Amino acid sequence: MWILIFLICPTSLWTPSVFQMSMMAQNVYIFSGVVCYLLHYEYGYISSKRYAHYYSSKPQPHQFTILVRGIPVSSGSSCSETVERFFTEYYPSTYLSHAVVRRTNELQRLTSDAEKLYRRLVHLKSETKPQQRSRRDGFCGLFGRKVDVLDQYGKKLENLEDNVRMEQLSVAGKEVPAAFVSFKSRLGAAIALHIQQGTNPTEWVTERAPEPQDVHWPFFSSSFTFFSSSFIKRWISKLVVVVACAALTILFLIPVVIVQGLTNLEQLETWFPFLKSILNLTVVSEVITGYLPSLILHLFLSFVPPIMIMLSSMEGCISFSQIEKSACTKMLWFTIWNIFLANTLSGSVLYRFNIFLEPKKIPGILADAVPAQASFFIAYVVTSGWTSLLSSELFRLLPLISSIIKRPFSGKDDDEFEVPSIPYHSDIPKVLFFGLLGITYFFLAPLILPFLLVYCCLGYIIYRNQLLNVYAPKYETGGRFWPTVHNSTIFSLVLMHVIAIGIFGLKKLSLASSLTVPLPILTLLFNEYCRKRFLPIFKDYPVECLIKKDREDQNDPTIAVFYDKLRTAYKDPALMPKRHPRSTDDHNSPLLQAGV
């Protein structure tokens, strides 16, 4: 709703007097005030929604559980014993159970192999006739004696099962010094979460547990265990990720420009001489010179979200939700830098880092470059905004194509179709970037606003439909993405103010320029106020809520059942029992026993 209003608002302010530049300072003030009011209203509204969501929620495992990292395991005892001893000593009345994290990457590999083999076996059994079931072993199935394929697969599966059992026995020793600790009440979990546990602040580090299905198990199990184990390693990995991400963001355009430069016609002709005749056709050459560079840019861009996800998961995030949230912020900065700044400032200016050491010159440079790119961004809204909404969101063309290609090879049945979840990390930055365009160009080129308005209306309808009818959420965000939206809008406002100061400076309107100077400061103060007033709500729930919900539970007869579920909620799925009935007459015992 606020997006709509701030788009409509400036157009109504766009009276002829605006052409007197000195009046513009006033308009910038009014516009910023309206945006800030809407931001404040919306922050409050989403906070209340967040509380309402919490109050209406049933008891859920992640509300009662925390993740403890940096467990100081003494040489004599296991990690599990240490955790048990610590929490029974210090939380005797509220401690319920714990699940130590184990390195299960080997087990995971084996189980997924067994899974695949079993699926192929079932497929074979149902589809092929008995006489087709045998084939020759040996080279390419051409030589050697005839064997029953079913038998062969059955033996392989048995072998795998043995390996899985062996691995399950050994996995008990592969403890990671991290554990999910569950409590009998929400308040108990909150206490353990908020108060430093041990005398060394880098041990017994606690954090909120994600929902059980949201835990990023491969993180714990894979070689990244390295990063999850000790505080200092985790901190270093975070630093490395920040540096890598900054380098990727800043230097991304350099290889892209180089590759784009390589794809001119002459270059292509020397590389692929057989294409010479086709390339000489005017239509083809026009298409190639016109679209190839843009296609290469888009190809490179499409690799970025997965890279950001990978970087975020290396950072030490333990759940998909955290990874997506972190990747979302990274993508936002990436988009602003590589699409907004790289297009407005020419590349050469952008990569003369000196300008960032002379902050005084930044407003002037921006004011010089930004208005010139107005028409480009209007085109961008149409080509990238509208098109991506329709093609990729509404019709989901890419997933369709990839599923058509993948289907025959995956061996999955139709009923195993996974409902997609919304990719917050790539969609939110996209939407926010159009917000940034609207805010920065509202007084430079108001022509962009109708296009953005269409984008917002389309987006509202399409995303509403997608969220209600297409996507299934992998986890409950609980409004945790709103602070990102808020911060991005504040950044857009400050950027707009800097550009305005620069423009007033360029036009020698020093009064208007200095009148605008307090505005970014006021906006940042407003942001600071919002951080104090609302941000804590998005991080934690207060004692009031926790105790009210805890008291509700006490009267709930099903709470004992819930506690039982809670005890096993945070078990690595690799250790879960899986049933693979080999045939109807086979014994129906679980293939994989529940792990330790």
Next chain:
Amino acid sequence: MWILIFLICPTSLWTPSVFQMSMMAQNVYIFSGVVCYLLHYEYGYISSKRYAHYYSSKPQPHQFTILVRGIPVSSGSSCSETVERFFTEYYPSTYLSHAVVRRTNELQRLTSDAEKLYRRLVHLKSETKPQQRSRRDGFCGLFGRKVDVLDQYGKKLENLEDNVRMEQLSVAGKEVPAAFVSFKSRLGAAIALHIQQGTNPTEWVTERAPEPQDVHWPFFSSSFTFFSSSFIKRWISKLVVVVACAALTILFLIPVVIVQGLTNLEQLETWFPFLKSILNLTVVSEVITGYLPSLILHLFLSFVPPIMIMLSSMEGCISFSQIEKSACTKMLWFTIWNIFLANTLSGSVLYRFNIFLEPKKIPGILADAVPAQASFFIAYVVTSGWTSLLSSELFRLLPLISSIIKRPFSGKDDDEFEVPSIPYHSDIPKVLFFGLLGITYFFLAPLILPFLLVYCCLGYIIYRNQLLNVYAPKYETGGRFWPTVHNSTIFSLVLMHVIAIGIFGLKKLSLASSLTVPLPILTLLFNEYCRKRFLPIFKDYPVECLIKKDREDQNDPTIAVFYDKLRTAYKDPALMPKRHPRSTDDHNSPLLQAGV
């Protein structure tokens, strides 16, 4: 100890090869490494001391108490009822009692008046003979009838007593929405402290309670109540204080320089023509032109610590310890800016703020200016460092003079002599400033180091003596000033690196210059690591400590007595009963009844 080592260390590094500037980069690295190692060691050592101090402490009221601000008082009930209801509902098992803060400034004024009058009465009774006790009333005691002075004072005292009683009745209604809430266990207090209480993060804001004798009662009672009441007002007052403090720090030298300029000989002669003959004497004129400007600077400087204390108390700090800690940081920045930077950079460069908008130029400017001032700072160490240690610390000349002057007028007896407490806010910045000089000049002018060494040795002996034999601590700091010392040393290191980069740049040693660039980054990373590893220890005590101490208490038979004391520990001293026996035959009832 580390101060000594880092002073001795560079002198041993000061081999002839240092004169090859490219070797200096290496020395800077080694020196920074040694300082960081010592900082790390000392941080760990003081952390362990802090825990030891906590473990050995008896149960103390501030360990069981928190201060709650921003209490949302509903119209129907009083603040006290609201607090009682909230904490009995949410902390039924640990909540003990509370004391709502009241506006007692009027009462305080009346009680202190009564106190003074009573003291004068006692003084009169003991010292004057009965016939001297009468004097004439009326103008200057010359006209009118003779009255007994004792009777007159007695009547005045009675009047005051009546007023005090009236005020005590009305003070019950003057509630401030803030209260000290005490719990039965340390863990209970910690829980209420760390977890957000209400759904609105700006209500029920909790903070650690100071020791009872450390509470700055005038803060609550005076008009500054304005600032303590609501979150937003407190925040604004904090902002205002930050701006005021920054303005004072930055602009301090301007009036000083102007006043110094006014005190040249001609100016003085026109103002005070009668001094002409004296001023014409060569000795006098030399002394005046030599010392008057410096005297004026010192006079102005001596006003700064009280101003900083005032600013800090306006900031919303509720205890002397917090005020002093905050003022200490402010004084540190003030000293660095006004003594180090204002002396090295000439005033004109310092107040061309443009240079701070061009960070690239800062190393060059510093490298140009800092080495030139080496001899000035060597003299400064001797004149200001040694002298202030001996004159003001050891002999306490100023307090001696002021007490000689004040004694006859104050009417206090000798047995009312107050043991002084150490003024952390003015002494710590002074010592840290000499640390900064040592670090920045160690490779520019190693001649300063022996002088600083003498200062450190003298300081160690003198401060040890003062702390053990002279000062009585007003409150337990619990090592809370160490992070300030640590941060200041880190700042000194980074400043030194910036100067080194600048100097290598000036001497066209670009390799040495770029070799030094990673050093400030590494130092800041080290600081960040220390913040994570040690800083939490200086803020809170972990669950482990709290529960161990709580369990000790459970076996302590005196704990019930302590709880009784705790209930009344945080009562405004203005509401405490005070006994003023008017004479031996007077009824011995308390003058001021205990407040509500």
